[in-house]
Amino acid sequence: MATATLTIDLDAIAANWRALDRLSAASVQTAAVVKADAYGLGVARVARALARAGARRFFVACAEEGAELRQALGPGPQISILTGHMPGDTEMIHDLDLTPMLNSLEQITRHLESLPGHPFGVQLDTGMNRLGVEMLEWQAVAPILVDAGPELLMSHLACADEPDHPANEAQLKAFHEMTDGTGLPRSFAATGGILLGPRYHFDLTRPGVGLYGGRPHEAAIPAVSLSLPVIQTREVEPGETVGYGCSWTAEKPSIIATLAGGYADGLPRTLSNKARLWDGDTPCPLVGRVSMDLITVDVTHLPEVPRSLDILGPNQSVDDLADEAGTIGYEILTSLGPRYTRRYQERPA
Numbered sequence: 227m228a229t230a231t232l233t234i235d236l237d238a239i240a241a242n243w244r245a246l247d248r249l250s251a252a253s254v255q256t257a258a259v260v261k262a263d264a265y266g267l268g269v270a271r272v273a274r275a276l277a278r279a280g281a282r283r284f285f286v287a288c289a290e291e292g293a294e295l296r297q298a299l300g301p302g303p304q305i306s307i308l309t310g311h312m313p314g315d316t317e318m319i320h321d322l323d324l325t326p327m328l329n330s331l332e333q334i335t336r337h338l339e340s341l342p343g344h345p346f347g348v349q350l351d352t353g354m355n356r357l358g359v360e361m362l363e364w365q366a367v368a369p370i371l372v373d374a375g376p377e378l379l380m381s382h383l384a385c386a387d388e389p390d391h392p393a394n395e396a397q398l399k400a401f402h403e404m405t406d407g408t409g410l411p412r413s414f415a416a417t418g419g420i421l422l423g424p425r426y427h428f429d430l431t432r433p434g435v436g437l438y439g440g441r442p443h444e445a446a447i448p449a450v451s452l453s454l455p456v457i458q459t460r461e462v463e464p465g466e467t468v469g470y471g472c473s474w475t476a477e478k479p480s481i482i483a484t485l486a487g488g489y490a491d492g493l494p495r496t497l498s499n500k501a502r503l504w505d506g507d508t509p510c511p512l513v514g515r516v517s518m519d520l521i522t523v524d525v526t527h528l529p530e531v532p533r534s535l536d537i538l539g540p541n542q543s544v545d546d547l548a549d550e551a552g553t554i555g556y557e558i559l560t561s562l563g564p565r566y567t568r569r570y571q572e573r574p575a
């Protein structure tokens with residue numbers, strides 16, 4: 227088989243959810259963010275595992291993702307749409323019982339006019355300047371809107387992964403200013419915000435990356451491993467080069483393994499001549515450029531060439547690989563390619 231195997235540990239994801247849930251008080255609900263196909267890991271399997279672990283509320287980016295998630299979960303769990311109520315979404319929001327987080331006066335008007343009485347939340351902009359109703363707009367509409375009964379007021383932190391960043395306190399202050407006295411349920415913290423402590427927790431937390439084993443949830447159990455099959459090996463002589471651009475030159479007689487997996491599978495080209503793959507606990511340097519479907523690895527030092535090498539696993543996390551590639555774990559996860567064979571691990575209940 228010339229496709230790599232991505233193993234997804236659903237028990238680890240469930241355990242990470244429970245661990246993040248325990249970091250806030252029992253009165254604080256813990257949701258699960260499963261946007262972008264559950265950060266590339268497969269929304270149907272991941273969301274069902276999280277529902278079994280106790281998650282009752284899920285966040286996705288758009289209504290289409292909400293539709294797919296509703297199909298996987300069935301009726302019951304609440305599905306919130308972070309981009310709110312966009313033109314063309316009304317029927318899906320109604321029929322599949324999705325809860326849009328309204329981001330602008332335009333969305334508020336659209337929602338209240340097209341689906342009066344249908345549940346909604348409001349996302350407030352407390353300083354990130356990305357999504358949400360701004361302070362002055364909110365002051366104008368809050369008196370009317372609070373009567374329409376939003377089921378959640380939420381906002382999002384720009385720098386939660388940097389605990390000492392002054393933006394955290396500034397956003398917290400703005401969120402209090404905008405929401406104190408409304409008596410409505412509030413949500414402020416994603417993974418990073420949970421770790422900032424109870425002042426950031428409010429009524430509902432919304433962890434995403436920490437469920438999947440990524441920073442800043444340093445205590446997380448790794449949830450993915452990725453093993454790339456060896457297609458071919460060859461001996462190269464000193465002075466011979468490997469791959470596009472002849473960017474790596476053998477200094478001694480070397481054995482080079484060609485593995486299935488390239489930038490089309492989400493292995494960034496910036497890993498060229500940088501990353502390591504692993505045969506158990508033995509590192510093997512990636513040599514030459516990452517190409518579309520293949521990478522080349524120096525296995526000269528291995529006693530025998532294995533059938534596959536790991537690029538994600540116990541010795542190399544998504545964040546380790548992201549550091550090598552000059553990106554973040556989120557991008558490694560959400561780039562995991564559609565060609566991989568996804569294998570799910572879950573202990574029978």
Ligand SMILES: *Cc1c(COP(=O)(O)O)cnc(C)c1O
Pocket residue numbers: 259261308381382415416417418432433434435436
């Ligand atoms: C993606 C996202 C989350 C989850 O963030 P993590 O850092 O992955 O925990 C929560 N809330 C909003 C608004 C988001 O966009």
